Amino acid sequence: MLLSVENVSLFFGKRKILDNVSLKISEGEIVAITGKSGSGKTSLLGIMSGLLDPDEGVVYYKGENIIKWWDFKKSRYRNKEIGFVFQFFNLLPDLSAYENIVYPSLVKFFPTDLKGEVRELSKILGIEHILYQKPETLSGGERQRVAIARAIINRPKILLADEPTGNLDTGTALEIKNLFLRLRDEFNMSLIIVTHDEPLIEIADRHYHLEDGILTEKIIKRPQRENKTKRTASVKKTKSLDKKAQAKAGSKSSASRKTADKKIK
Amino acid sequence: MKGFLYKLFFYFKHDSVNILRSFVSGLGILFLIAFFVMYLAVKSAVLSYISGSLLDNLASDEIKILPKNAKAVEYVKREGSPGISQELYSKIKSMPDFKATSTISRTPFSIRLKGEILGKSRSTFVPVCGVDRNLIKDKVPRWQSFYNKKPVPIIVPKFTIDLMNNYMSSMENLPPLSEKDFIGFPVELKFHAGKRNTPFYKEYFFDGEVHSFTDLLNFPGVIVPTDFLAEVTAQYRRETGGQAALDYAVVYARVKDPDKLPVIVSNLKSMGLKVESQKDIAEKTQKTMGLINEVFFAIMAVFLVVSIISIFNSYLAIVYIRSERFSLQRILGFPKISILSAFILESAVVGAVYGAGGYFIGNYLLSHGGEILSKWVPMLSAVHLETAGADILFCSVLFASAVCVIAAAIPGIFASNINLFKAVRK
Ligand SMILES: Nc1ncnc2c1ncn2[C@@H]1O[C@H](COP(=O)(O)OP(=O)(O)OP(=O)(O)O)[C@@H](O)[C@H]1O
Ligand SMILES: [Mg+2]
Numbered sequence: 065m066l067l068s069v070e071n072v073s074l075f076f077g078k079r080k081i082l083d084n085v086s087l088k089i090s091e092g093e094i095v096a097i098t099g100k101s102g103s104g105k106t107s108l109l110g111i112m113s114g115l116l117d118p119d120e121g122v123v124y125y126k127g128e129n130i131i132k133w134w135d136f137k138k139s140r141y142r143n144k145e146i147g148f149v150f151q152f153f154n155l156l157p158d159l160s161a162y163e164n165i166v167y168p169s170l171v172k173f174f175p176t177d178l179k180g181e182v183r184e185l186s187k188i189l190g191i192e193h194i195l196y197q198k199p200e201t202l203s204g205g206e207r208q209r210v211a212i213a214r215a216i217i218n219r220p221k222i223l224l225a226d227e228p229t230g231n232l233d234t235g236t237a238l239e240i241k242n243l244f245l246r247l248r249d250e251f252n253m254s255l256i257i258v259t260h261d262e263p264l265i266e267i268a269d270r271h272y273h274l275e276d277g278i279l280t281e282k283i284i285k286r287p288q289r290e291n292k293t294k295r296t297a298s299v300k301k302t303k304s305l306d307k308k309a310q311a312k313a314g315s316k317s318s319a320s321r322k323t324a325d326k327k328i329k
Numbered sequence: 330m331k332g333f334l335y336k337l338f339f340y341f342k343h344d345s346v347n348i349l350r351s352f353v354s355g356l357g358i359l360f361l362i363a364f365f366v367m368y369l370a371v372k373s374a375v376l377s378y379i380s381g382s383l384l385d386n387l388a389s390d391e392i393k394i395l396p397k398n399a400k401a402v403e404y405v406k407r408e409g410s411p412g413i414s415q416e417l418y419s420k421i422k423s424m425p426d427f428k429a430t431s432t433i434s435r436t437p438f439s440i441r442l443k444g445e446i447l448g449k450s451r452s453t454f455v456p457v458c459g460v461d462r463n464l465i466k467d468k469v470p471r472w473q474s475f476y477n478k479k480p481v482p483i484i485v486p487k488f489t490i491d492l493m494n495n496y497m498s499s500m501e502n503l504p505p506l507s508e509k510d511f512i513g514f515p516v517e518l519k520f521h522a523g524k525r526n527t528p529f530y531k532e533y534f535f536d537g538e539v540h541s542f543t544d545l546l547n548f549p550g551v552i553v554p555t556d557f558l559a560e561v562t563a564q565y566r567r568e569t570g571g572q573a574a575l576d577y578a579v580v581y582a583r584v585k586d587p588d589k590l591p592v593i594v595s596n597l598k599s600m601g602l603k604v605e606s607q608k609d610i611a612e613k614t615q616k617t618m619g620l621i622n623e624v625f626f627a628i629m630a631v632f633l634v635v636s637i638i639s640i641f642n643s644y645l646a647i648v649y650i651r652s653e654r655f656s657l658q659r660i661l662g663f664p665k666i667s668i669l670s671a672f673i674l675e676s677a678v679v680g681a682v683y684g685a686g687g688y689f690i691g692n693y694l695l696s697h698g699g700e701i702l703s704k705w706v707p708m709l710s711a712v713h714l715e716t717a718g719a720d721i722l723f724c725s726v727l728f729a730s731a732v733c734v735i736a737a738a739i740p741g742i743f744a745s746n747i748n749l750f751k752a753v754r755k
Contacts, residue, residue, distance in 0.1 A: 106753060106754065109753075110749075110750055110753060113660075115659075115660060115749045115750055115753065116749070116750060135664055135665050135666075136664045136665075136666065139659070139662045139663060139664035139665075140662065140664075141662075142660065142661065142662040143661065143662020143663075144662070148660060148661075148753075150753060151753075154657060154753075156653075156654055156657065158343060159343065163339065163343075166335075167661060168661040168662055169332075170336050170339065171661070171662055171663050171664075171667065172332075173333075174330075174332060174333045175332035175333065175335065175336050176332050177331040177332045177335065178332070214661075226753070
């Protein structure tokens, strides 16, 4: 188990936002969370990323209770182990796309040079041509991809995405979806996605719904069962390969998923 | 390394405006340090001037006896100026409590000094007072040879060297002479004794020579041996039958038993005299220093408060302008320490730069301001303003850095404790 939220409750004043919520995610898993506006989805992500302390319950990351960590360790956790994609992108307006992407790496006193890393990532994300533009000159989809690049620059284990397609048209949303699949397949990342988008819910292994503070699992309407077995197989295979081969294998498997998705439609 | 350079570049690219802002806001520190450096110089100059002053430096068993109603030592006898008469002095001298006494004496005659420079002779009235040899013991070079002899030894204030050099260079463009060159310089003393146009009027001429130069006398005139003045006065009385008497501006007395000081002082007071002991002088000095301290500290406190408020303000503005960035930084995994230390590091650098700058400005003003001052007021050349050394530079840098860090720390703490969820919800 990578991350596990156990019996978490959260109050804002007297209002109970989360009521005894439990949630687990393993490596390479995708979890979708839905819920009405104001139901506490962002707050739940905040708790999982150590930004917000719950009033009750615990959060374990690799068996350690993150709530008890000191600021320094929590910061390290946020910097290295998780990536956060925000509802509203949250890029810094006075930094270029490139600078926004490398920003998390500047935490270190002697940061590693990430030029090659950024190039590789931006190729995957299709944003090589806009790296030196300011966020205000970028389209919504481009901004979201820059934000994703920033979230995964340190190769986190978990990506937390808060309505990543909420502000995007269906075409761009589809691109983001495919990107998430590649992230899982190529980097074996776990994803927790807060969304209302059907296509994004479909790629999830599990789907939870948050209502009145209570989190319940829902059955995903999925026409093709074999997708899942296929994916697990591909993950097992890629694990044994080196990075480049891994990338290749991943792109293959995501390509196969693309066709599968088309079939669904 | 490449990554580190990039980080530096990144920082300067995006924070240069803030750095500039911090520099502008911290300008007061520059003046604060400059002032501090000057304060140290003035303080030590005044202290050394007071402690080095010949007539104010009393030993613990020494007292200074002044005539009644004397506000300060009056070296020159004027109509009605208080003095200790010869009879009174004899009385003091015969008191059994004293080991030794010495005096600063005043002649009732006006005196002209005549000297010949570059073939031109000049003659002017100059204030003259008499001093006993043991009063200048070890305080003036070759003090042993200062006694009543022919030619009469004359001690001259140091600033006259500058006056003479100035005169000579303006007349003949001669290079300046040193103190040594002037020693032995012949001078003629002309006494105007008694009232003019009366049978009691008489003039006396004596040869004199420059014995030495000193700054120890707080007095723009010359010093001759008391015995010499006494001799001239006696000669005048003998020759004209006129009335003339030497009197004393100050009597210094060395007490046999310092424990008896209170009794001795009250005895002297009952004789209508004013007494100052070392304690009084120390108090006086302290009063002067206290005044200097108060003025400087008031000015520095104003600078300090203004600078701290202005630095604090400017960093607080940065926190509000950048609150979104700090919040995002925290979410992206920057620890509190790293945000706080950015504030501290930056303010420390600003402080260090201003500390060093203020030190150099202060020293510059001291070396150049002192020169100008002594040109305007030659007597002040005695007050030597010493520039500060490397230890003060170190202290200035440390102090200025500390002030800036203290002013920036609270905004830094605000920034590092900024609401983490602010950026998430925006
Ligand atoms: N600091 C706070 N103080 C009081 N109430 C808060 C605070 N932060 C959030 N809330 C409330 O908690 C509830 C949950 O907020 P949250 O942002 O988690 O909702 P959400 O499910 O992400 O909504 P949306 O879909 O609109 O983004 C909201 O009703 C909000 O008003
Ligand atoms: Mg939300």
